[in-house]
Amino acid sequence: MLLSLVLHTYSMRYLLPGVVLLGTAPTYILAWGVWRLLSACLPARFYQVVDDRLYSVYQRMVLFFFENYTGVQILLYGDLPENKENIIYLANHQSTVDWIVADILAIRQNALGHVRYVLKDQLKWLPLYGGYFPQHGGIYVKRSAKFNEKEMRNKLQRYVNTRTPMYLVIFPEGTRYNPRQTKVLSASQAFAAQKGLAVLKHVLTPRIKATYVAFESMKNYLDAIYDVTVVYEGKDDRGQRKASPSMTEFLCKEYPKIHIHIDRIDKKDVPEQQEDMRRWLHERFEIKDKMLIEFYDSPDPERRNKFPGKTVNSKLSIKKTLPSVLILSGLTAGMLMTEIGRKLYIYTWIYGTLLGCLWVTIKT
Numbered sequence: 001m002l003l004s005l006v007l008h009t010y011s012m013r014y015l016l017p018g019v020v021l022l023g024t025a026p027t028y029i030l031a032w033g034v035w036r037l038l039s040a041c042l043p044a045r046f047y048q049v050v051d052d053r054l055y056s057v058y059q060r061m062v063l064f065f066f067e068n069y070t071g072v073q074i075l076l077y078g079d080l081p082e083n084k085e086n087i088i089y090l091a092n093h094q095s096t097v098d099w100i101v102a103d104i105l106a107i108r109q110n111a112l113g114h115v116r117y118v119l120k121d122q123l124k125w126l127p128l129y130g131g132y133f134p135q136h137g138g139i140y141v142k143r144s145a146k147f148n149e150k151e152m153r154n155k156l157q158r159y160v161n162t163r164t165p166m167y168l169v170i171f172p173e174g175t176r177y178n179p180r181q182t183k184v185l186s187a188s189q190a191f192a193a194q195k196g197l198a199v200l201k202h203v204l205t206p207r208i209k210a211t212y213v214a215f216e217s218m219k220n221y222l223d224a225i226y227d228v229t230v231v232y233e234g235k236d237d238r239g240q241r242k243a244s245p246s247m248t249e250f251l252c253k254e255y256p257k258i259h260i261h262i263d264r265i266d267k268k269d270v271p272e273q274q275e276d277m278r279r280w281l282h283e284r285f286e287i288k289d290k291m292l293i294e295f296y297d298s299p300d301p302e303r304r305n306k307f308p309g310k311t312v313n314s315k316l317s318i319k320k321t322l323p324s325v326l327i328l329s330g331l332t333a334g335m336l337m338t339e340i341g342r343k344l345y346i347y348t349w350i351y352g353t354l355l356g357c358l359w360v361t362i363k364t
Contacts, residue, residue: 014251017065024328026348027335028058029128033352036135044162048137052113052165055136057324059103061113064321065251066100073257074104074314077307079264084111084165088214090281092203092288093171094178095244101230101260102169108314114165118152118210120174124360129350131356134363137164143174147209150223154313156217166221168214172206172281178243197282202292206285208278215270215277225265229288231295233305235256261291261307280338 034053089102116137124130124140139155153155186206209242232244232255245255271277291307298304337339
């Protein structure tokens, strides 16, 4: 019985991070809401500077749990930029943890507050955060024929006009790759074959629209594109590629290593015409696929379970993350200790969510 209790407790290692991350959400949204009201009459760039700092505080807390708490080993390969840049970040998509990998790279460039996402439209209904993401520079997009190209262009142009620092994260596959979802993979491969494109094994055929609109809208403002390939190391009992982790599995420390390969591509090397860019993007995913085939299936054991080139074992200092945990947890605990604070906390959850949903509904 004692052993069962120990094993159950061990499997619940995601509970503490979950409680803290969700529990501090109203505190963060309240702090942001106060600043949003105070900055209403100020130029947009003043709002953005403070919002980026607030966002960095919260994301440092996220990284405390997803990097320091889990003890995951971060292995970096390829081009390792150190300075802030205005970039488009293109990566393979396989897990709900993928967006945190962008944070992992951004904090190492002191650009954590500048991370903004192109998001699936369904995420706008998330409690509290669904209404906040577009306020921080996130862009909701729909798939295929419902994709609103004009709306995305207008938003990006506003960010360029206000000189908003951009670390814009896009997952061109649109859907997460899962080796167990054979129908999704087969449909993706059939589409590539129909279009005369190379059939890919470890990634899905990338979609072009969001990448094309983002690059065309910001090309004079960008420094580069980061082509990022990510592996959560792990194989199943048959030695095959394991499905990538959910957030819960990751927080339970079931994936001890993340391999991240970065290719920094200067904007002058990116084709501007849409059809040319479509071929270019697919070629980039062909390169990813070849690296992943080598990683998982290389006949040479020396080339398996790593990307080509020099490996950098990058460790994030707890000094960069723990203060955010203490600040946000302390403010939340202080609010919950008073009756007025508890009411404010509950009202923020309820009305913050409702107002956020109303706001995104009106805007879309």
